[in-house]
Amino acid sequence: MARLRLIRSTWLAEDIVQLEFADPAGPDAGAELPAWEPGAHLTLRLPNGQAREYSLCGDPADRTRYAVAVQRDAASRGGSACVHERLRVGEIIEVDGPKNNFALEEAPAHVLIAGGIGVTPVKAMAEALDARGSDWRLFYCGRSRASMAFTGLLERLGGGSVTLHADDESGGPPDLDKVLAGIPDGALVYCCGPEPLLAAVEAAIDDPARLRVERFRAPETPAADPSGDVPFDVRCGDRRFTVRPGASILDTLRAGGLQVPSSCEEGICGTCETRVLAGEPDHRDHLLTDDERASGESMMLCVSRSRGPELVLDL
Numbered sequence: 001m002a003r004l005r006l007i008r009s010t011w012l013a014e015d016i017v018q019l020e021f022a023d024p025a026g027p028d029a030g031a032e033l034p035a036w037e038p039g040a041h042l043t044l045r046l047p048n049g050q051a052r053e054y055s056l057c058g059d060p061a062d063r064t065r066y067a068v069a070v071q072r073d074a075a076s077r078g079g080s081a082c083v084h085e086r087l088r089v090g091e092i093i094e095v096d097g098p099k100n101n102f103a104l105e106e107a108p109a110h111v112l113i114a115g116g117i118g119v120t121p122v123k124a125m126a127e128a129l130d131a132r133g134s135d136w137r138l139f140y141c142g143r144s145r146a147s148m149a150f151t152g153l154l155e156r157l158g159g160g161s162v163t164l165h166a167d168d169e170s171g172g173p174p175d176l177d178k179v180l181a182g183i184p185d186g187a188l189v190y191c192c193g194p195e196p197l198l199a200a201v202e203a204a205i206d207d208p209a210r211l212r213v214e215r216f217r218a219p220e221t222p223a224a225d226p227s228g229d230v231p232f233d234v235r236c237g238d239r240r241f242t243v244r245p246g247a248s249i250l251d252t253l254r255a256g257g258l259q260v261p262s263s264c265e266e267g268i269c270g271t272c273e274t275r276v277l278a279g280e281p282d283h284r285d286h287l288l289t290d291d292e293r294a295s296g297e298s299m300m301l302c303v304s305r306s307r308g309p310e311l312v313l314d315l
């Protein structure tokens with residue numbers, strides 16, 4: 001956890017504000033901030049007590065500041081409303097991270113797909129790929145041009161191809177089959193945006209192993225049917241807890257007095273990821289890859305359960 005000062009707030013597009021944070025002593029006088037790679041997010045501990053993750057969208061080479069962009073969400077659960085209404089330049093807040101659950105992997109080509117505010121990690125990826133001279137293309141869609149951030153900057157990147165799609169100019173949402181037709185062999189597809197866009201990309205892609213997604217919210221369909229859940233035990237050091245159906249490991253450990261960090265509590269941010277020392281997790285998050293699940297090395301305590309009678313956690 002670090003304390004950073006909000007040093008600048010800039011409107012990027014309709015309902016989207018960019019916030020820049022630096023060491024409380026100032027961007028030039030303070031300590032260098034930890035390094036980050038495109039795809040990383042920062043968790044802001046907001047004045048209303050909520051923790052929210054926002055993708056870093058500034059320049060990773062500038063170690064004096066972090067930039068994130070936040071869209072005011074009409075269906076806000078409090079996070080974006082707090083950022084827009086209560087956070088003021090000069091204020092100091094606590095942050096966690098940066099942490100990267102959406103890192104760029106090596107590939108012969110990268111296809112980036114962004115919807116709305118999902119452009120924030122993708123913008124940093126496009127800039128990095130462009131600087132490396134990689135083969136990349138970006139498809140970026142939004143309700144209207146006025147609601148889309150970074151459009152001019154992205155269109156000026158010279159090395160890739162950028163397609164912008166405004167629903168109000170194009171008669172509706174994009175045809176993802178068309179977007180994904182003819183993508184280069186071996187290309188990895190990175191997608192960040194609202195759930196309908198992610199679902200459409202997941203339905204349209206030929207090989208799901210090529211797809212990397214970052215979600216704002218958990219999908220409406222739960223990762224598992226909870227009706228068959230049974231109790232199991234969790235051991236942390238010399239303490240033992242019983243996790244009952246309907247309760248999460250996170251809630252159970254907290255009720256027992258353990259301090260466990262969390263943020264989304266929906267299995268999408270990774271804040272509660274914990275090392276598993278023994279036992280077989282029943283993964284119900286929306287974050288780990290198939291390989292990571294199969295390894296059983298770590299799990300998200302907010303949503304995942306146990307396949308066996310006991311899990312031993314590194315807590």
Ligand code: FES
Nearest residue numbers: 263265270272302
């Ligand atoms: Fe976000 Fe558990 S708190 S994955």
